[in-house]
Amino acid sequence: MVKLGVKDLSISYAGERVLEGVNFDIQEHEIFGIIGPANAGKTSFLKAINRMDMFNTEMTVDGEIRFNNVDVSKIRNVYGLRRRIGVVFPLPVGLPLSIYDNVALAPRLGGQKDKAELDIIVERCLTRAALWDEVKDRLDSLGSMLSGGQQQRLTIARALSQDPEMLMLDEFSIAVDPVTTMRIEDVLKELRSEVTIILVTNLVQQARRLADRTAFFLGGRCVEVGVTEDLFTGEVQDQRTRDYVEGRFG
Amino acid sequence: MEQPAQNTSSGVDASFDQLNRDWYIDKAVQVLVFLGGISAIVFIIGIFVFISKEGFGFLVGDFNFKEFFFSPNWRPTSESKETFGILALVAGTASVTGLAMLIAIPFSLGAAIFIAEFASGKTREFLKITVELLAAIPSVVWGFIGLAIMNPIIIETFNVPVGLNVLNAGVILGLMAAPIMTSIAEDALKAVPDRYREAAEAMGATRWQVIYKVVLPAAKNGLLGAVLLGVGRGFGETMAVLMATGHSINIPTSVFDSVRALTATIAAELGETAAGSSHYQALFTIGIFLFIITFIINLAADLIVRGVRKG
Ligand SMILES: Nc1ncnc2c1ncn2[C@@H]1O[C@H](COP(=O)(O)OP(=O)(O)OP(=O)(O)O)[C@@H](O)[C@H]1O
Numbered sequence: 001m002v003k004l005g006v007k008d009l010s011i012s013y014a015g016e017r018v019l020e021g022v023n024f025d026i027q028e029h030e031i032f033g034i035i036g037p038a039n040a041g042k043t044s045f046l047k048a049i050n051r052m053d054m055f056n057t058e059m060t061v062d063g064e065i066r067f068n069n070v071d072v073s074k075i076r077n078v079y080g081l082r083r084r085i086g087v088v089f090p091l092p093v094g095l096p097l098s099i100y101d102n103v104a105l106a107p108r109l110g111g112q113k114d115k116a117e118l119d120i121i122v123e124r125c126l127t128r129a130a131l132w133d134e135v136k137d138r139l140d141s142l143g144s145m146l147s148g149g150q151q152q153r154l155t156i157a158r159a160l161s162q163d164p165e166m167l168m169l170d171e172f173s174i175a176v177d178p179v180t181t182m183r184i185e186d187v188l189k190e191l192r193s194e195v196t197i198i199l200v201t202n203l204v205q206q207a208r209r210l211a212d213r214t215a216f217f218l219g220g221r222c223v224e225v226g227v228t229e230d231l232f233t234g235e236v237q238d239q240r241t242r243d244y245v246e247g248r249f250g
Numbered sequence: 251m252e253q254p255a256q257n258t259s260s261g262v263d264a265s266f267d268q269l270n271r272d273w274y275i276d277k278a279v280q281v282l283v284f285l286g287g288i289s290a291i292v293f294i295i296g297i298f299v300f301i302s303k304e305g306f307g308f309l310v311g312d313f314n315f316k317e318f319f320f321s322p323n324w325r326p327t328s329e330s331k332e333t334f335g336i337l338a339l340v341a342g343t344a345s346v347t348g349l350a351m352l353i354a355i356p357f358s359l360g361a362a363i364f365i366a367e368f369a370s371g372k373t374r375e376f377l378k379i380t381v382e383l384l385a386a387i388p389s390v391v392w393g394f395i396g397l398a399i400m401n402p403i404i405i406e407t408f409n410v411p412v413g414l415n416v417l418n419a420g421v422i423l424g425l426m427a428a429p430i431m432t433s434i435a436e437d438a439l440k441a442v443p444d445r446y447r448e449a450a451e452a453m454g455a456t457r458w459q460v461i462y463k464v465v466l467p468a469a470k471n472g473l474l475g476a477v478l479l480g481v482g483r484g485f486g487e488t489m490a491v492l493m494a495t496g497h498s499i500n501i502p503t504s505v506f507d508s509v510r511a512l513t514a515t516i517a518a519e520l521g522e523t524a525a526g527s528s529h530y531q532a533l534f535t536i537g538i539f540l541f542i543i544t545f546i547i548n549l550a551a552d553l554i555v556r557g558v559r560k561g
């Protein structure tokens with residue numbers, strides 16, 4: 001089943017094109033990788049999906065993005081859409097609330113008030129984000145006081161607390177040490193059976209380890225989409241893809 | 251070919267010990283900044299010492315703790331028996347400040363939220379400048395507004411004999427404190443990084459939820475600072491309350507009672523007392539009291555802000 005369908009998508013800031021010609025479908029329960037050098041338009045693509053363009057008057061999105069076969073540009077309640085899509089940003093964002101409140105925030109926004117229910121959600125999400133053991137004794141200390149790597153896992157726990165259908169991760173490992181990165185990658189592999197994952201990464205090997213299929217963005221265009229392994233074994237349509245994955249530029 | 255020097259370390263050491271222009275400028279700036287900081291402290295201590303010295307005679311002589319704090323009678327010039335009780339004056343200051351905060355807190359918080367979170371571009375700039383202009387209105391002008399405009403309005407609207415009372419002064423003081431509180435609260439909200447808002451928005455929080463659940467908790471130190479500053483302003487304000495309270499000694503039982511403030515008492519009476527008299531010294535003792543209260547408010551603000559920051 002197609003989870004996210006993208007057709008003729010283009011994005012501009014103040015009239016200037018930064019991404020165009022994106023066409024692909026993301027299947028339910030796959031990990032879809034997006035690789036590409038800086039300024040390729042990867043982050044902008046994610047922002048278009050959960051309608052983060054709403055408050056940025058400069059940003060315009062043309063073309064079509066269908067989530068569960070619904071055109072996201074026509075959704076009136078964008079909050080409902082965003083609650084079904086978890087996002088993890090490149091830099092960890094531990095909100096200046098307690099660790100508990102960080103994770104309980106999304107369920108509370110969704111109307112969950114039952115303390116026992118919240119306790120269960122908080123423990124489950126922190127466990128899945130491989131953070132529970134480190135913080136279980138100090139759930140009421142500030143989330144913004146954790147180390148960078150811990151904050152990133154907190155961010156992931158928070159994204160999971162929404163019980164999302166889709167998870168979008170934007171270069172989640174740039175502020176995280178390799179060991180933690182590996183632990184998070186293991187978590188993502190486990191999640192694959194339940195959620196659809198879009199993984200934007202500047203580490204091509206990370207895409208290789210995790211992604212079923214991968215798209216290559218370059219200079220505002222989607223140059224290639226294919227089964228990840230094919231991209232790495234040289235079965236590519238575009239020569240630039242091979243150059244990039246082999247580290248010849250970017 | 252030149253031989254590499256056998257022992258270059260002495261040359262390196264020499265350059266480490268060379269004091270150049272940058273070094274001297276740096277030292278000079280350090281000294282200047284240090285003097286600047288010290289002088290502020292010296293001035294404050296100096297003022298405190300001066301006030302204490304003037305009030306000292308009263309404190310060791312006529313001062314009666316129980317009378318001073320618990321008697322509502324301020325009769326410094328009574329022929330039969332002078333009484334120096336500040337209870338009514340404290341009640342005056344507290345009631346006016348309390349009402350002012352009741353008005354100023356919601357106003358300034360609302361304005362700050364609107365300016366920081368909703369207004370953008372030209373509107374925002376315009377509002378910020380307006381707020382700063384309002385903050386710069388001299389207090390005697392506010393006092394005049396209380397006297398000339400609020401007074402008849404209160405008399406007519408509520409059908410009371412006098413319009414110079416707690417209500418009048420509270421409203422005037424509230425309007426006076428609101429702009430500066432708005433300005434500080436707005437700074438506090440703006441200091442909350444956008445990535446917090448973005449993270450909450452991405453989770454599906456509505457505009458109001460972002461403010462209520464994330465921005466306000468994150469800015470609570472600064473907001474508390476703004477409120478305490480307003481309280482400090484209320485306690486310290488003199489001219490406007492002198493003009494708008496009615497300046498009569500009373501423990502108020504309703505907002506339509508005239509009262510008298512601590513500060514206004516000093517301002518109105520100090521010029522007419524003989525230096526060194528009991529009355530004169532009692533006024534300075536009120537000064538000491540105000541000084542200590544203000545100090546405690548500021549200290550509390552500081553400690554709370556630090557405490558919250560440490561988590
Ligand atoms: N808010 C914005 N306003 C204006 N231009 C923007 C904005 N955000 C991104 N851009 C521009 O859009 C282009 C694509 O940026 P984007 O962040 O999508 O790239 P990216 O592929 O995520 O890069 P990186 O790997 O460095 O994160 C860049 O040229 C950038 O300058």
Ligand SMILES: [Mg+2]
Nearest residue numbers: 042043044170
């Ligand atoms: Mg990016």
